[in-house]
Amino acid sequence: MTSVTGHTSARLRWAPWAVFALLAAFPLVAPLLGLDFYVGFVRRGMVFAMAAASLNFILGFGGLAALGHAGFLGVGAYALVALADAGVRSAWLLWPAAMLAAAIASAIIGLVVLRTRGVYFIMSTLAFAQMLYSVAVSLRAYGGDDGYNLFERPAFGLGLDSAHEPTFYWVVLGLLALVMALFDRAGRSRFGHALAGIRDNETRMRALGYPVQRLLLVAFVVAGAVAGLAGALLVSHNAFISPATMHWTQSATLLVMVVLGGIGLRWGGPLGAAVWIALEEVLKHFTEYWHLPLGLLLIAIVFVAPRGLAGLLATPRGTGAT
């Protein structure tokens, strides 16, 4: 529904394309500017953009405030680690497997948590994500609390060298673009409209005959699967995984990213992720107590910009036609 996504003014519609071009060019330009280090940094930002976009799908469209999304990042990551450890090399096997593992985890958890709504939903997603965290901590085979190194990246085939940093960067960029395009289509599909309807008036949707529980579960699983992919990419980026990636505070951070960017707005996830990660990085340069300004900023956002940054850019709702 256009009234949900708002209608970015004509001036800004080229912006995503421009950003994509800039991102694609960055690894080529960076060495010339002495910014080599930041290629990895931007890559990490893109992975979190993907994760945040998947959370925005259920939060913005479905209206489900899921506070346990990082759990599915972790499931995807550990699935990749387990399979890579067992000898699977190809990215084309590893990534779908990571997504499948995350999808299964979100299906099982979804069946339980989607029986609840409102605060019970928030709290039970939180609790089950922490459950996944404690499972990860107990996995001594993969380092438990200390974490696990995985230096070898999945092989892309097609003559590409996944160990080459810019190559991996472009693959991540490509996947992010694909994910955003798919979410965009989903938003305009029957499913997307139905989700938005559930968010706006669940009882009426049931009265209209929609299988609401089933639709929410599908959304939950799709979002979980994409988070799993992001988790798999994160492991390869960091060459390391630890349960800390799945701690509930990480889920809260993802939520912050989505709200910062703008809930339900098409670019809310990536925008919020980019800004938050950039802020973290900048603040870390100035002080070791960087949580403090971030925390204060968060409180400020709640009162000053509840619709997030993308909300400030979109025109008032309701001016678009179908």
Place this chain on the structure above:
Amino acid sequence: MTAILFFEQMLNGLGYGLMLFLLAAGLTLVFGIMDMMNLAHGSLFMAGAYLAAQVQGRSGSFVLAVAAAVVGVALLALLLEALLVRRLYGRDHLAQVLATFGVILVADDAVKLVWGAAPMMASPPAALSGPVELLPGLLYPSYRLVILVAGVLVALGLYLLVNHTRVGMLVRAGASNRPMAEFMGVRVDRVFSGLFVLGAALAALAGALLGPLTAVQIGMGEEILIPSLVVLVIGGIGSVRGAFVAAMLVGMVDTIGRAFVPMALRSFLSPTVVSDLAPLVAGLATYALMAGVLAFKPAGLFPARG
């Protein structure tokens, strides 16, 4: 497995459950009456632990430490409520989650500024460092016994407060129907502040008592928050009785998961398998309980609002 070991573990589970109750009771009241989701509750627990450790370190008196922790955090909570929390009543839960998460971030770094990043050591008072013989052959640490007693006393106190005082009646009325309570002239804002401070005091007490047993460190609030929320979800929002029952259940299930199931597994599985499986089971036990409860009662065991 001997009966002695069984009792000892049961007492541990009871103690853990009672401490969770202290945390959950404050949460459920704030939640039930003000419909306020406060993630920073764990930070109040942490503040209590740090204050107690600090005061005990300086003065040597455990009683003074606990008192200072409770009073100090209560004052802190009063300030927090006046400055921030009361502006969150009536906001949607997502906004409350975000703002209180912001408080967690600020609190973690504030603690780091004052006390540094390294964990602080707190120890039980010398008088309580020895064991007590409860039954022939059953030696139980006297400090843990004190925690049990304190927990039971607080539970009794809360029960009396909620069920046998005017304030408690107001609380129960507010939990089940806030607009109506306001309508009937309840000084809602004073009740709110009072409840928030009471919840904070309970959390600080739990922090002060548990400090000597666990590590006093940044992030301890985030760790204890989840089990507290699990208790809240199982018990039902707004119900102190629900929080108590749920806390007892969680304490028992956690103990069973940590102590008894590995013992049972060891009888028919190899030790290596058990040592891998045991932590897994321990971690999953309480969540399985929560899932089980939610499957039949999505609003918890004793939800205050129907």
Place this chain on the structure above:
Amino acid sequence: MSHFRVAGLVKRFGALTATDGVSLEVARGEIHALIGPNGAGKSTLVHLMSGLLRPDAGRIELDGVDLTPLPMEARTRAGLSRCFQITSIFPRATVRDNLLLAVQACSGSSLRLFADRGRETRLHDAAQALAERVGLQSVTARIAGTLPHGAQRQLDVALALAARPKLLLLDEPLAGMGAEDSETMTALIATLKADMAVLLIEHDMKAVFALADRVSVLVYGRVLVSGTVDQIRADARVQAVYLGTETA
């Protein structure tokens, strides 16, 4: 012949028995009005029939199909639609989007994630037809929440009509309406007779007497009496119940 039947419905809330053994029938093409003083349990009955609440006892049947164990969404697919006493639409969406959502529910699966719904001309045609049916064709591009009260209630009815119900539950459709809006709504309801059975819960006696084929009077959760409009008007017990209440 569409036959909607409710037999022995009971619903208790703790010590309160809101619905105390209600039985009634609605034949196809009939407008059956349900009236009664406030607190009689009309809303509870509607919730029981539509599936929002589960009865403690009793049976709900449409066209021979037992609806009682079915959840709300399944009852709609079985032919029972309802509208809401407190307008329940999608206020942030356009009227067209509201209607599209209603039409989408009964024309195939919503588990389609990739096809752009904007290209489904049949859905859009159906939504347009629905708008014309209730008289909202001139405002399809407006945001539903900005419509005047009467138009919003028309939309509420339109949403229920999308599923081509066999039985339509109208829960106080004239609630909060002025004279002109009431006439429009009454005229609309009159046109529905041709296609479906209607169970009309209403306070507005003028509309009830104009529209109803049969009337049932609900008091304290029980049906006091059922009959034609004239029979009900003449019934002494009904007059006693309404003594002091204004009738048109």
